[in-house]
Amino acid sequence: LNIADVFKDRVKVKNKYGKIFDLDLNNIFFILQKKCDIFYQVYEKTSDEKYKMYLIESFLEMVHNRTKKLIIDDDIGKKRRNWGLFDNKAVTIDIGRWYFDEKLQTPAGYKKEMIKATKILKKYLEDNEPEKISFLNENLDKYFEEFESHVF
Incomplete structure (x- = not known):
């Protein structure tokens, strides 16, 4: 949601450390997320091999689309729930640890x-479906x- 000028009152929010923030909601933008299924849970539950291949391709396409926009995800870690x-x-x-990088x-x-x-996906496949x-x-x-031939 975009910045607006419709909220009359400010909101006070306290974080887990007790620090209080006085917020003007007119100057804050919001990102709304729709509920979705966790990728690895769906992958692990399916027995359809063609669908598993599709999921791998879809994962790669997602990473490619982000990367070609010059966005790094610095929260790859070991979390499979992202x-x-x-x-x-x-x-x-x-998307909390995304940032732009021209490299x-x-x-x-x-x-x-x-x-x-794709490191987590690769590790999962090595451990569970090396084929x-x-x-x-x-x-x-x-x-x-x-990428090297600049064909997207």
């Missing part, structure tokens, strides 16, 4: 972010080739 499925497409749920314009920067962002690692790697390689 991604979901909305309208049957992979989406990021937690992603370079093939090396793009590749580094794509590899970092899908080649599928993941082949698709990553396609994205790298497309």
